[in-house]
Amino acid sequence: MSEPLGELVARALAEDVGPGDVTSEAVVPAAASATARIVQKEPGVVFGLEAAAEVFHQAGADRFERVAAEGTWRDEVPADVALISGSARSLLGAERTALNLLGHLSGVATLTARFVAAVAGTGARILDTRKTTPGLRALEKAAVAAGGGVNHRLGLYDAILIKENHIAIAGGLARAVERARAAQPELAVEVECRDAAEVTDALEAGADRILLDNMSPDELRAAVAARDAAKSPAQLEASGGITLSNVAAVARSGVELISIGAVTHSAASLDLSMLLEAG
Secondary structure, three states: OOOOHHHHHHHHHHHOOOOOOOOHHHOOOOOEEEEEEEEEEOEEOOOOOOHHHEEEEHHHOEEEHHHHHHHEEEEOEEEEEEEEEEEEEHHHHHHHHHHHHHHHHHHHHHHHHHHHHOOOOOOOOEEEEOOOOOOOOHHHHHHHOOOOEOOOOOOOOOEEEEOOHHHHHHHHHHHHHHHHHHHOOOOOOEEOOOOOOHHHHHHOOOOOOOOOOOEOOHHHHHHHHHHHOOOOOEEEEOOOOOOOOOHHHHHHOOOOOEEHHHHHHHHOOEEEEEEEEOO
């Protein structure tokens, strides 16, 4: 178990339990033991069992057994996800924190899987973004990968993406690309473009990847044609306003990559619950 996850779980438990679970302390005998099942109640991809296990471990549970394969779509529900045993008070104290993490991360994996399925056969790949919940980026990006997506830009430190504000301050797109290459020659340079003219400028500047921001399928096809005509090796990434309804059309435009912030910032939690029985 990585220390960052342990610290995150400790903070989440402290937020929920505080100085003590007053309901369980009042109602549940201290010596009472129990068993519990976490149940998946709707189709989707389960992810986050490591985080859930850490929650129950820190809460004092004796056993956490995984019974679902993470990263696999399951239609046959309800179905067990995990079996837990230990002090009844411990299980009750961990329940909400564990389900919050597991439900959210499973929701991210499930929404990603839906997007991946929607572009199957096109060759396009689904990417995530930096639009993540503060403090949960590593977990959310792991959930995207579990759903079949591709992690892109873990932070500002591992990839170059030149946007309009960078261009304005640098004194132009070509100058921004030149300065980026001089400062970080080992990193690929991506440039955000909003129209055909900017795509031409980015191609002429030798960008390694071009982010096509909020373009229609026709505009995307034109950008692909321009890239091919220039015999540029640049990859093209579509982004902005992409939904499950239009992602297939975007993919058919010929772009290699489609980045979607919604897979992390707008994913609905997968419906899971914990069923407890006296031990």
